[in-house]
Structures are given as C-alpha cells and as structure tokens.
Amino acid sequence: xxxxxxxxxxxxxxxxxxxxxxxxxxxxxxxxxxxxxxxxxxxxxxxxxxxxxxxxxxxxxxxxxxxxxxxxxxxxxxxxxxxxxxxxxxxxxxxxxxxxxxxxxxxxxxxxxxxxxxxxxxxxxxxxxxxxxxxxxxxxxxxxxxxxxxxxxxxxxxxxxxxxxxxxxxxxxxxxxxxxxxxxxxxxxxxxxxxxxxxxxxxxxxxxxxxxxxxxxxxxxxxxxxxxxxxxxxxxxxxxxxxxxxxxxxxxxxxxxxxxxxxxxxxxxxxxxxxxxxxxxxxxxxxxxxxxxxxxxxxxxxxxx
Amino acid sequence: xxxxxxxxxxxxxxxxxxxxxxxxxxxxxxxxxxxxxxxxxxxxxxxxxxxxxxxxxxxxxxxxxxxxxxxxxxxxxxxxxxxxxxxxxxxxxxxxxxxxxxxxxxxxxxxxxxxxxxxxxxxxxxxxxxxxxxxxxxxxxxxxxxxxxxxxxxxxxxxxxxxxxxxxxxxxxxxxxxxxxxxxxxxxxxxxxxxxxxxxxxxxxxxxxxxxxxxxxxxxxxxxxxxxxxxxxxxxxxxxxxxxxxxxxxxxxxxxxxxxxxxxxxxxxxxxxxxxxxxxxxxxxxxxxxxxxxxxxxxxxxxxxxxxxxxxxxxxxxxx
Numbered sequence: 001x002x003x004x005x006x007x008x009x010x011x012x013x014x015x016x017x018x019x020x021x022x023x024x025x026x027x028x029x030x031x032x033x034x035x036x037x038x039x040x041x042x043x044x045x046x047x048x049x050x051x052x053x054x055x056x057x058x059x060x061x062x063x064x065x066x067x068x069x070x071x072x073x074x075x076x077x078x079x080x081x082x083x084x085x086x087x088x089x090x091x092x093x094x095x096x097x098x099x100x101x102x103x104x105x106x107x108x109x110x111x112x113x114x115x116x117x118x119x120x121x122x123x124x125x126x127x128x129x130x131x132x133x134x135x136x137x138x139x140x141x142x143x144x145x146x147x148x149x150x151x152x153x154x155x156x157x158x159x160x161x162x163x164x165x166x167x168x169x170x171x172x173x174x175x176x177x178x179x180x181x182x183x184x185x186x187x188x189x190x191x192x193x194x195x196x197x198x199x200x201x202x203x204x205x206x207x208x209x210x211x212x213x214x215x216x217x218x219x220x221x222x223x224x225x226x227x228x229x230x231x232x233x234x235x236x237x238x239x240x241x242x243x244x245x246x247x248x249x250x251x252x253x254x255x256x257x258x259x260x261x262x263x264x265x266x267x268x269x270x271x272x273x274x275x276x277x278x279x280x281x282x283x284x285x286x287x288x289x290x291x292x293x294x295x296x297x298x299x300x301x302x303x304x305x
Numbered sequence: 306x307x308x309x310x311x312x313x314x315x316x317x318x319x320x321x322x323x324x325x326x327x328x329x330x331x332x333x334x335x336x337x338x339x340x341x342x343x344x345x346x347x348x349x350x351x352x353x354x355x356x357x358x359x360x361x362x363x364x365x366x367x368x369x370x371x372x373x374x375x376x377x378x379x380x381x382x383x384x385x386x387x388x389x390x391x392x393x394x395x396x397x398x399x400x401x402x403x404x405x406x407x408x409x410x411x412x413x414x415x416x417x418x419x420x421x422x423x424x425x426x427x428x429x430x431x432x433x434x435x436x437x438x439x440x441x442x443x444x445x446x447x448x449x450x451x452x453x454x455x456x457x458x459x460x461x462x463x464x465x466x467x468x469x470x471x472x473x474x475x476x477x478x479x480x481x482x483x484x485x486x487x488x489x490x491x492x493x494x495x496x497x498x499x500x501x502x503x504x505x506x507x508x509x510x511x512x513x514x515x516x517x518x519x520x521x522x523x524x525x526x527x528x529x530x531x532x533x534x535x536x537x538x539x540x541x542x543x544x545x546x547x548x549x550x551x552x553x554x555x556x557x558x559x560x561x562x563x564x565x566x567x568x569x570x571x572x573x574x575x576x577x578x579x580x581x582x583x584x585x586x587x588x589x590x591x592x593x594x595x596x597x598x599x600x601x602x603x604x605x606x607x608x609x610x611x612x613x614x615x616x617x618x619x620x621x622x623x624x625x
Binding site: 030104133274279 | 351
C-alpha cells in the first residue's frame, strides 16, 4: 500500500522528501531535547515543584507563581526594567560600533592582517568568566578607571565627570550628554561584546558585489554616497540578523541581572517561580524580537517595491 | 583661461585628493591603534601578571616588566584548577560535541536549503525557536531530563534510562541531533552557506546518476568548506568557554575548566594560598595564571588558524 503511494509521487516530489531525511536528526533532537523540557517548564511555571531524591512532585497552583512575580516580587520588575533599558540603548550602539569596525577592517591598508587578527580576539574571549577575572583585577590594580568589562559598575559615575561637565557647559541637552557618557563609560564592555556582530557584518560586506561600487564611482558618486545608497541597503538583512543576535546574546551574558535572579531561584529550589519568571522574561524579549522582525520585513518589502 | 592655468588647477585638485587620502589613512591608523590597545591591554596584563613572582606582585614600582620571573603563579593555578584533568574533560566535551554538531547541523542546513517538502515552514519555526529560547529557561527541566534520560520515552519501554549528568555526553548527545549548545546558529550558518552555492553542479551530479547523499558528501561538502571552518571554530570556542550549561550539569569534583576558574579565588583561599598579611589581593598572579591557562588552548588554536578563519568568515556568506 505504502509502496504504491510512493510510486504515485512525481520524481521531484520524491527528491524533495529526501529533505526530511536530512532533517531527521534535527527533528528527533527537537522532540527529545527541546519539546519535552519546554512543555515541562511551562507546567512547572503553573505549579509548586518539590524535588526529592527519587524524583520530583508537582502540585498545580494555577497562576500563583505569576501573581507573585508581578505583584509581590519587586526585584524582578525593577530588574526587568533595568535590563530592557540596557538592551534598548546597548543594541543600537553595538550595531553601529561593529558596523564601523567591520568597514574598517574591510578596507585594504598596510598591516591590516595584523589588525584583523587583533579585532577577532573578542570572539575567542567570548567567555565572560575569563574577562571578568582579568577585569576585576585590572580595576583593583590600576584603580584608574571604573570601566567594567562585564557590568555597569557602581563606581562609574565619578570618572566621567570631566566629560560630563564639558558637554553640559557646551550647551548640549542633558539627555544626550547622559547617553554619550554612558557609551564612553561602557566602551570597553561594548567593544568586547561586538565581536560576533563584527564578523557577521564583515561577511555581509564581502557579499556585496564590487561591480556595484565600480558603477557608482563611474557615475561620479562620492564614497559617502555609495555608502548610503549601496552599502546600507545591501546590509539590511545582515542588520536584522545582527539585531536578533545581539538581543539573544544579551541573555546568555553573565551580567544579565534577570537571568541571575532566575538562576538563584533555581538554586534555592523555587523551580515554579523561576520558570514563571523565565517565561515572562522570554515573552517580553520575544515581543521585542517580533517588532524588530516585523519592521525589518516591512522595510525590505518597501525597498524592493 | 590659458592652458597653464587649467593644468595648475588640475594639479591642485590632485594634490587635494592626495592630502585627503593621507589624512584618512592617518586617522585610520590612529583609530586602529586605539582599538588594538583596548583589545591587547587586558591580554598582555594577564600574561605578564601570571609570570610575576609573589614578591614583586605588590611592588608598586613594577608595572609592566617584572623584576623577576617566576612560575609560582602557574604552578599554583595548575594545582588549584586541577588543570590537566579538567582541561581533559573540557577537551573531550569540545571535540566530541564539535564533531557531532558539524555532522548533524550540516545535514539539517542542507536539508533546509535545497529541498521543498511539506511542513518546511514549521521546521523553520522550530529552528528559530531553538535559537531564541534561552537555555536558562529550560535548565530546571533539562536537569531532570538528563538525570533520567530516555530518548523521549523510547528507552523507558525497556525500563532503561541514562544518567548524562557529570559526563561529557550531556553535551555530545544533544549535539548529535542538532540540539546542543548554540546548534541552531550553526544550522543557520550551514543553511545560508548551502543556499548561496550554485545549483548547476548539483544538477550535473544528479544527471550523472549520483544519489542525493552521495551528492551531498562528494559535491556539496567540499564546496562548503568555509562554512565548516567557521562552525568548527565557533563550536570549539563556545564549548570551551561555556559557563552556564557547564555549571548546571557539573557539580561534583571534576568540572569543566571555566567552572573551575570561576571558583578559583575561593579555592585558592581555602587552599591556604595567602601571604603574610592574608590578603586576597596578592593572589592576583594565581588568578591571572588561571585565566591564561583557561584561555590559552583556544587562543593558540586561533593564532595558528586565524588566516583560514578570517578568510572563511568572508566566504561563508552568513546572510542568505
């Protein structure tokens, strides 16, 4: 029966079914390693979980965990707000910075092989822990700058007073000054966190055909014009990928205070509450990602039309 | 206007252009030096501090060049990190899961890039889900899952289950099925790389009677070498430096290197490494030596392969 059904399929259909064979490991992996934990952690978030030596027990409690984190847990709400403001200003800065670095090492100049090798170092040091150890030590030993590689340190406020005063006296708006000093204070951490984004931009830049630039220069376009009219539009998909990567990467960082809260709840055996927090946080991030995705597909369509 | 005037003005224009070019390259050089400083300073600091002797570490006159070199820091760090054993564990995890992930992710990426089958959209959604859902959310349930692992109920039919915790399999087994550490990103890299390759060669292979899997192995894989190198390096580095998952799944004596490094300062203190005044401050060289020992293997690998790596990144075409 089955054989006859297969033979009724056209040649191309049968060829295409091979695709499922290629994807079989991934699909099995999803069923075994993702689906079960995802469903389980959703049920955890609606129940009280107690773990014993022989296994675990869940007692359904409805929305109790969610009510707790929204109404009673002040730490969660403030940390989520803090995390979101950080995300909102850090993501664009990291994107611009990594684009700038990628353009820089995409040019041809003497010594660029060395420079390129150095610029790729943050990718190797993607471990927050190693940097943390070096950093905590640098602060102790030099006491010069409060520039924290990993987190926005508490003692940062003092060190940029000079720049702050200067800009304020120059008559620049307070909010802009605040933004600029925030960037300079965290420049170290920002630049060490933009390694992968730089790589993604670099590969995006390389995929732009050089003939476009040649045509533009024949037509008399300045380099700024060809940047605005060729590079930026061609990099839109890369930009989307990078924005999503930066947001996703933000919760794997060791400095993410929401994740720290979730981990500490797990460690104190409050599994139900921890998973509830995690899902609330993830849904909020998912909303941001959805907005990014929606906006970028819109601009893609309009730029094509 | 005489011809001479015209010539002069052209000459001036050329000069102006040249001056602009020089100004740009000077600016570029300065900027590069600044950025290099930001990247190299912590690394140099780490290397130099780890070779300092206990006596000169608190000498304020010693800033860059140590007065006397010593291996005390390295020795202490190797002992307290349990270096050879934990590095061996990390190496097993890294190599095993990287090899597994290369196979499973390349297959999945090719399947998504070149075949149109019913339900492809759903597979894409699942893939994005694996990238976007933070693993931390699932830790509390994956911990229990890996403690009594039975392949989604398959093994429990026979009354069996595996305990994956505290063993490298906790990383390798998921990687075999494209569900390991950041494997979604690897599948995506392979997907966009295979998608960018020309169809003609595959068609030719098909006409010559080459089966689908043979085409994949003998025609497509050699063309996607840059993607393989990119994923190889990412996978090695990310597995070597992973802290969150390692700390969750390894809680006994033998733990991956990064987890040991995180606990190094406590271990040093407990291990009696302190100077006369008993301050932790003078433990700096042990900590820095520990950091250096941890990051050294991927760093050395990178130094030797960076040429291939940088070229591969450019050719992978991460964006489909």
